[in-house]
């Protein structure tokens with residue numbers, strides 16, 4: 001089956017816990033919520049895209065163990081096609097413990113890559129990307145994702161990148177190859193060694209002809225277009241948990257790109273979508289439809 005969008009990146013199971021502000025170390029605490037959910041930039045973005053009705057495939061590995069079964073089922077539940085995932089003995093998805101601050105929704109992530117295998121070049125099928133309308137990759141599974149980006153370039157399949165952290169030299173290669181590079185400010189600062197958002201954008205602009213966007217949580221997002229900086233403020237939200245806001249921003253941006261929206265409208269759509277994600281506990285607990293996203297834009301834009 002031809003897929004509209006191919007997504008590749010770290011496969012993760014999240015354990016999210018709403019942590020009260022006062023804890024006593026070494027004791028037990030009953031808390032209001034602990035949630036087990038699929039997570040991570042690529043997986044969450046894949047769910048957002050699939051939920052919009054686009055045929056979305058996630059590529060990577062699977063195995064017969066608990067974490068792998070959960071990770072696959074969590075993708076499946078959102079309508080993500082997992083038929084391209086390859087059986088690999090002893091493979092295990094990464095696991096993350098996400099502490100969500102009960103007061104302001106800020107999240108702190110602890111993750112482990114024990115037994116995780118990133119997608120290897122030998123397992124990549126050129127047709128995945130050749131036959132799709134868009135490729136979305138993260139900056140974690142760098143070797144395989146770099147190869148996928150090269151294939152996307154060759155076949156002129158547009159790509160969206162989510163670069164958070166990693167080996168700077170490889171991330172720079174990915175940025176060079178990518179068409180739409182969206183990264184959180186910390187990622188941009190890591191790669192450029194600069195602090196200021198505008199400085200980061202101009203420095204990254206020297207690496208790529210692709211569209212650059214930096215996100216910075218409640219401060220919104222910035223893009224560079226024809227040497228001008230565009231700022232999209234974050235939409236106001238009753239924040240419960242910001243887990244997955246960045247991932248949803250990428251997924252929603254990809255949806256808007258495939259709809260032919262211009263840069264300003266893509267950023268607006270992605271920000272509005274992400275603001276709705278912030279109002280729910282967990283990055284995959286609720287997926288707004290297009291009308292709900294448009295309503296947020298209409299309500300807050302005059």
Ligand SMILES: Nc1ncnc2c1ncn2[C@@H]1O[C@H](COP(=O)(O)OP(=O)(O)OP(=O)(O)O)[C@@H](O)[C@H]1O
Nearest residue numbers: 184215216217218220234244245246247271274275
């Ligand atoms: N508190 C918030 N209120 C409204 N919108 C938000 C909030 N936090 C994030 N967003 C929206 O989501 C976008 C991406 O968020 P952010 O920069 O935190 O991504 P991130 O650090 O990659 O997060 P993650 O990878 O955990 O999803 C922001 O540019 C903004 O549009």
Ligand SMILES: [Mg+2]
Nearest residue numbers: 041164246247
């Ligand atoms: Mg992110």
